[in-house]
Amino acid sequence: MTHHLEFKDWEPSARVRELVDQSIARIDRLVASFSWEPVFLRVFVERNAARTLYRVSLTLDVPGRTLAAHEERHDVEDAIHEAFAEIERQITKHRETQRGDDAYKRPARRAHLQRHKAAPSGGRT
Numbered sequence: 680m681t682h683h684l685e686f687k688d689w690e691p692s693a694r695v696r697e698l699v700d701q702s703i704a705r706i707d708r709l710v711a712s713f714s715w716e717p718v719f720l721r722v723f724v725e726r727n728a729a730r731t732l733y734r735v736s737l738t739l740d741v742p743g744r745t746l747a748a749h750e751e752r753h754d755v756e757d758a759i760h761e762a763f764a765e766i767e768r769q770i771t772k773h774r775e776t777q778r779g780d781d782a783y784k785r786p787a788r789r790a791h792l793q794r795h796k797a798a799p800s801g802g803r804t
Contacts, residue, residue, distance in 0.1 A: 681718075688727075722735075736762070
């Protein structure tokens with residue numbers, strides 16, 4: 680996976696850079712199964728000095744879809760955690776859709792309900 684990391688209007692500390700690098704590595708492991716097409720992650724972290732507010736924007740291009748997450752918090756580490764957690768959730772959902780997991784759940788439920796409806800009732804003749 681290739682990625683582009685951009686910090687606007689501020690220079691991050693070593694701790695923030697390490698947090699971003701660890702989060703990118705986690706995303707890289709999650710998208711390793713999409714190896715047939717290139718996957719691109721764009722990380723954009725902006726600081727609003729007037730309010731000491733950090734805006735984290737992630738865009739992940741995976742085969743068949745573009746996933747995005749945006750977080751705005753006063754604490755940069757919380758914003759980074761939440762944005763990456765949202766992208767991870769979207770990757771998991773996209774992977775389930777690609778595998779067809781959602782298509783298997785509904786027919787199984789229908790078959791279960793049909794069996795219960797078709798079962799003969801107790802004492803009537």
